[in-house]
Amino acid sequence: MKMTADCKTADHESSTNGDVQSTTFQNDDHANQPRNPHTMGKKINEYQALMSxxxxxxxxxxLSMPxxxxxxGLWTGFTMIIASGILSTYLMHVLLRTANAVQQRHNWDRSKMDYAETAFLVLKYGPERLRKLKGKLKHTVNGFLILTQVGxxxxxxxxxxxxxxxxLVSFFPYLTLNVYLVGFIVCLILILMNFKSSMRVVTxxxxxxxxxxxxxxxxxxVYLFTSGLHSIYEFxxxxxxxxxLIAFSIVMFSFEGISLVLPLQSKMIDPTRYGLPFGVLTTGMIIVICMNVAVGFYGFLKFGEESEGSITLNIPQVPYWFAPVKPLFIIAMFVSYLLQYYVPAQIFSRLMEKLTCHRDASDRRRYINLKLMRIGMVIFSYAAAVSIPRLDLLLSLIGSLAGSTLAFILPATLEIIFLWSDRQQISWFWLTVFTKHIIFISIGLLSCFGGLIATIIQIIKAFHSK
Structure with missing residues (x-):
């Protein structure tokens, strides 16, 4: 579609609003990826970085690990969660190592070394043939990060x-509630919350x-360990x-925290403590892996083939002291939605400033445009959610598209490019760097395309079975 003359694009510099710096898609050295609200503000110590x-x-x-x-399968899934967690942690260290090396070699400001900026600088100072792609790669990384947040x-x-x-159905069995009706009500609540909530309140x-x-x-x-588990020989x-493929894609969604790795380091009082062998990054990911394995293994031993897309859907309301599980996570996810929503909303508001018809409009019209954009984002999330009314398949879809790319393909690719000019000085470069990372890239591509196809097939089957 061609853009009308009065709605043509214009250059506009990125700016900072509140605690979150947004990204406009510009081809310069300083346009950064969207920042996580938790990583902005004053410097943090090791414990705070670990908790974040x-x-x-x-x-x-x-919650989807079961x-x-x-x-x-029981032992394959158990092994997959552990192996994926270990590989994801290793590739987080690869990204961290690459970013730190670029920063030290070119005396770059550490506070600007986020994921997209690292990708930009690796190509900017990399092989001549690839330098012209630096802006496109930066936009691609930002695109996948936004896709992750919107997803x-x-x-x-x-x-x-x-x-x-x-x-509601567990307490009122006579109610007939479908996902579209409840989702619409949730959509209205989210719209109201986004109108009334400032980032400070949400924080x-x-x-x-x-x-x-x-x-x-x-x-x-407590429920898993007190209600009895099935034997491991039953599965x-x-x-x-x-x-x-679907299982691996869901795991990729669960380990998508790679975008936090560099911003957290830049916010630490002592950044050198972050990437040590048993520093903040490794310790934190060991805890995360153990929790994922525990929820997945014991959750599956309890619910078996009846395991839902979230373990909260399997937890019964009786005994009544387990009834708060769903409301507790509902409250948590309402707040988490607002946090995730904030960054892409700021990005799209910056992009709207490139449109002459919006930029030159009256203050009242600009205000209405921004509110309509926010409403549109919430409606989109509702439409996308109810169009795939299976939580496990939605997780797999996002994990296969964005998770595999951000967690596996890009970190391995960036280190190969960064070390390429020094390959003659690196012992066993073709084995210890190139071949190893090609394996990681292949795993990521298999998960991306294979997981996407397998998920789409499963979605089609789910609709046909209705």
């Missing part, structure tokens, strides 16, 4: 919808969300290839 890292890697993904094992908003919308529906509410998540996780483990060790 754990919090950034624990969300709806960890369904990962259902798709993959996560869609996941939160469906998560809230399904948990409200299950919660304070995130403390409440953390408490709700912690209590909810404790209740889940298959492995399922089928399509199941493995």
């Amino acid at each position: 890292l754990i919090k950034g890697n624990i969300g709806t993904g960890i 369904v990962v094992i259902r798709y993959a 996560t908003c869609c996941v939160y919308t469906l998560f809230i919808t399904e948990n409200i529906r299950y919660f 304070y509410l995130s403390g409440l969300a953390n408490v709700c998540t912690a209590i909810g996780m404790i209740l889940i483990f 298959p060790a492995i399922t089928n290839f399509n199941g493995l």
Whole structure:
């Protein structure tokens, strides 16, 4: 579609609003990727960085671990979660190592060394043939990061919808509630919350969300360990290839916290403590992996083939002291939605400034345009969520598209490019660097394309079975 003359684009510099610096898609050295609200502000110590890292890697993904094992098989899924966590942690270190090397070699400002900026600088100072692609790669990285955040908003919308529906039906069995009706009500609530909530208020509410998540996780483990588990011999060790692809894609969604790695380091009082062998990054990811494995393994041993897209959907309301599990996570995800929503909303508001018809409009019209944009984003997350009304398949779809690229393909590719000019000085470069990273890239591509195809096939089957 051609853009009308009065709506043509114009250059506009990126700016900072509140605590979150947004990205406009410009081809310069200083346009950064969207920042996570948790990583902005004053310097943080090791404990605060550790808590932020754990919090950034624990969300709806960890609650879906039982369904990962259902798709993959008991021992295959168990091994897959551990192996994927270890590989993701290693590739986080690869990205961190590459960013630090670029920063030290070219005396770059560490505070600007986020994911997209690292990709930009690796190509800027890399092989001559690739330098012209630096801007395109930066936009690509930012695009995948935005896709992850918008996709996560869609996941939160469906998560809230399904948990409200299950919660109400369990207490009022005579109610007939479908996902579209409940999702529409959730959509209206989210629109109102986005109109009324400032980022400062949402940041304070995130403390409440953390408490709700912690209590909810404790209740889940109490239920799992007190209600009896099935024998490990009752379940298959492995399922089928399509199941493995979907399972791996869901795991990729769960370990998508790689975008936090560099901003967290730049905010630490002593950044050198971050990437040590048993520093903040490794310690935090070990805790995250153990929690994912525990929820997945024991959750599957409890619910088996009946494991839902989120373990909260399996937790019963009786005994009544387990009834708060769903409401606790519903509250947490409402707040998490606002946090995830904030960054892409700021980005799109900056992009709107490039449109002459918006930039030259009256203040009242500009205000209305921005509100309509925000409403449109919430409606989009609702439409995307209810169009794939299976939480496990929505997780797999986003994980296969964005998770595999950000967690596997790009870190490995960036280190190959960065070390390419020094390959003659690196012992066994073709084995220790090139071949190893080609394997990681191949795993990422298999997950991306294979997982995407397998998920789409499963989505089609789900619609046909209705």
